[in-house]
Amino acid sequence: RYAFWETQPVAQFTEEDELAEDGPIDKPKTVQDVRQEPYTLPDSFEWCVCDLTDDAVAHEVYELLSNNYVEDDDAMFRFNYSAAFLKWCLLCPGHKLEWLVGVRVKASRKLVGFISAVPASIRANASRVPMVEINFLCVHKKLRSKRLAPVLIKEITRRVNLTDIWQAAYTAGVLLPKPVATCRYYHRSLNPRKLIDVGFSRLAPRMTMARTIKLYKLPDEPLTPGLREARPEDAAKIAELLNSQLERYKLTQHFNAEEVAHWFQNIDNVINAFVVEDPACPGRLTDLVSFYTLPSSILGHPQHTELKAAYLYYTAATATPLKQLVNDAMTVAAGRGYDVFNALDLMQNDSFLRDLKFGMGDGQLHYYLYNWRLGGRGGQGIQPGEVGLVLM
Ligand code: MYA
Ligand code: JJ1
Structure with a gap:
């Protein structure tokens, strides 16, 4: 069961509609329909924009990911994206700093969560659709399983929707509803x-x-x-x-x-x-x-x-x-x-x-x-x- 993903406009494992056509899953919405306020984080945390043009901030994101990002199944290796790499791939044409979303501990300002979006023109079969690519979702190891990830995902969705973009592409090593490939x-x-x-x-x-x-x-x-x-x-x-x-x-x-x-x-x-x-x-x-x-x-x-x-x-x-x-x-x-x-x-x-x-x-x-x-x-x-x- 996927308590969060079942509530989202993504293909579900339970549906077996063989005649379904390509296209949006949600009913059409406009920017006016999008919630204006950021989603609520647990009390001790706050949202921040991670301005990667600032090397000190780029280094904070680097440190979060180098200690807490993706590992192989046996935890022998962990991805170690360099700060220069993060700047290259997140400060790409069309980037928006508001889409480099961080979560900090209020008291210490320590960065403990991150998610990013960058714009991309994606073609799925015959349709060319303006989308974002979502990457670098990360929650500090000490804060796992507290349902922070769904809040990060909903917040970046909101910020992307505010620019009239309604679709995204992403990859993950874990199985979620529902892979296209x-x-x-x-x-x-x-x-x-x-x-x-x-x-x-x-x-x-x-x-x-x-x-x-x-x-x-x-x-x-x-x-x-x-x-x-x-x-x-x-x-x-x-x-x-x-x-x-x-x-x-x-x-x-x-x-x-x-x-x-x-x-x-x-x-x-x-x-x-x-x-x-x-x-x-x-x-x-x-x-x-x-x-x-x-x-x-x-x-x-x-x-x-x-x-x-x-x-x-x-x-x-x-x-x-x-x-x-x-x-x-x-x-x-x-x-x-x-x-x-x-x-x-x-x-x-x-x-x-x-x-x-x-x-x-x-x-x-x-x-x-x-x-x-x-x-x-x-x-x-x-x-x-x-x-x-x-x-x-
Ligand atoms: S993939 C790389 C993801 N990062 C890592 O694997 C790094 C190491 N792991 C962590 O940092 C944490 O374990 C993460 C989860 C943050 C992954 N994608 O907070 P929770 C669901 C989507 O209690 P935590 C990448 O960056 C999980 O099924 N959902 O869990 C692309 C459960 O939901 P449900 C995931 O372990 C990201 C819920 O989260 C993932 O503390 C694309 C549990 O939350 C995952 N990789 O934190 C994001 N892993 O109850 C979606 C777990 O339903 C973007 N979960 O089972 C969608 C498009 C948004 C934009 C739309 C614009 C229009
Ligand atoms: O790197 C990976 N696997 C390696 C190491 C395995 C260590 C034990 N678990 C691997 N090595 C065998 C190579 C061998 C070379 C000579 C020929 C025979 C084969 O298989 C794997 C990929 O295979 N990496 C991971 O598991 C990292 C996570 C992958 C999911 C990525 C999610 C990306 C997030 C997207 O935004």
């Missing part, structure tokens, strides 16, 4: 010795460490002629390339040139984006590959404290085989000291995961929509290969 994480070792040392992976049967290291060795340099870092002036061309590739998916994001310039730039240890410029035709961009940096803290290991992980972000392959583009991205990451390269089984990633020596992880990622029904196979949702949306 469920993807799996895959992992490709770049530094197998360290991954084995820290318990992220194991030596395969009948394999030695030396053979394992050799198995995962990558070239010194990318192989694709014309591969180079994306630059701000590439934005319009990348937008065209990317949006046209994303047309094939049932759930995806549409990027304008300004958004592309933000999401596909190069910031060391935050985001890296590469394009292939046709060597025969200067200025013609044929391919895109990108990854973001999300380290994990290694919990309770005597020697190692951090796992440096790259996560495959968006790709668009029109002239170079996707497999080769991703191998080049992994080559760059290995050269820059990353320990592991992660990817989900969405878009066309199935086509390279095996050949590029990815192994299936123990984590899942469920995709959700708020106040939007996505029909698909009698309410059973869409396949990972039909998902063209990557959130941070």
